[in-house]
Amino acid sequence: MDLHLDRITLVYPDGDSTLTAVDDFSLTIPSGTTTALLGPSGSGKSSLLAVAGGLTRPTSGVVRIGGDVVFAPGGGLAAATRTRLDQIGIVFQAPQLLASLTALEQLELHAHLRGRRPATVRAQAMALLAEVGLADQAHKRPAQLSGGQRQRVAIARALVGSPRVLLVDEPTSALDHARGTQIIELITRLAHELDAATLVVSHDSSTLGSVDGTVRMLDGRRELLLPVHAD
Numbered sequence: 665m666d667l668h669l670d671r672i673t674l675v676y677p678d679g680d681s682t683l684t685a686v687d688d689f690s691l692t693i694p695s696g697t698t699t700a701l702l703g704p705s706g707s708g709k710s711s712l713l714a715v716a717g718g719l720t721r722p723t724s725g726v727v728r729i730g731g732d733v734v735f736a737p738g739g740g741l742a743a744a745t746r747t748r749l750d751q752i753g754i755v756f757q758a759p760q761l762l763a764s765l766t767a768l769e770q771l772e773l774h775a776h777l778r779g780r781r782p783a784t785v786r787a788q789a790m791a792l793l794a795e796v797g798l799a800d801q802a803h804k805r806p807a808q809l810s811g812g813q814r815q816r817v818a819i820a821r822a823l824v825g826s827p828r829v830l831l832v833d834e835p836t837s838a839l840d841h842a843r844g845t846q847i848i849e850l851i852t853r854l855a856h857e858l859d860a861a862t863l864v865v866s867h868d869s870s871t872l873g874s875v876d877g878t879v880r881m882l883d884g885r886r887e888l889l890l891p892v893h894a895d
């Protein structure tokens with residue numbers, strides 16, 4: 665199902681004043697495709713991602729998955745959490761893995777939180793680790809993995825349970841150019857295979873050759889670049 669960000673505005677309180685981090689921003693990401701969101705520091709990329717993932721409620725505008733409004737101003741926290749667990753995978757800038765768990769266990773725990781049936785979890789977790797090239801690292805803990813491998817575990821973990829939407833915040837910032845490019849290629853391929861509408865926030869356009877479209881953000885607003893989705 666497609667991800668729609670419909671006229672999203674997010675205003676933060678800022679002392680006696682307010683700060684508009686996202687300003688009437690609209691974007692549709694078709695199912696199975698990856699869109700990169702570029703823009704200078706402070707332009708509102710992470711704020712938009714937080715709205716898209718239900719971590720922050722928009723001040724105005726709505727987030728839809730397919731035809732359903734999933735996040736809107738004043739929406740309930742419990743419902744947002746349920747939607748996030750059921751339908752959205754998020755990869756944060758730092759992989760945020762639990763130090764004491766193996767790669768496989770990171771995925772199994774996430775599947776458990778998502779309410780997946782234990783009988784099916786291990787096979788899917790192993791398949792995802794194989795997809796990200798870590799089948800032979802499944803029993804290693806984070807400290808035994810490289811930065812790029814940890815990021816791959818975080819991507820596989822976000823995809824446990826086959827979410828409709830994948831949101832990725834700066835996945836390449838800790839990686840060199842070649843590894844960063846590989847991670848973006850991996851995300852683009854998995855989004856296609858798993859039919860997830862995928863948004864990747866990035867500073868670095870040089871790693872984004874494999875994505876389906878690019879949009880640029882400036883001062884909270886959308887600027888069009890080439891190539892973009894026709895939406």
Ligand SMILES: Nc1ncnc2c1ncn2[C@@H]1O[C@H](COP(=O)(O)OP(=O)(O)OP(=O)(O)O)[C@@H](O)[C@H]1O
Nearest residue numbers: 676677683685703704705706707708709710711712
């Ligand atoms: N919780 C908050 N409260 C108040 N202002 C915030 C908050 N989070 C972000 N901001 C402000 O909103 C604006 C957009 O920030 P945001 O982090 O979304 O930008 P960004 O494009 O992701 O930046 P970067 O690339 O540096 O991560 C900035 O001016 C920032 O200072």
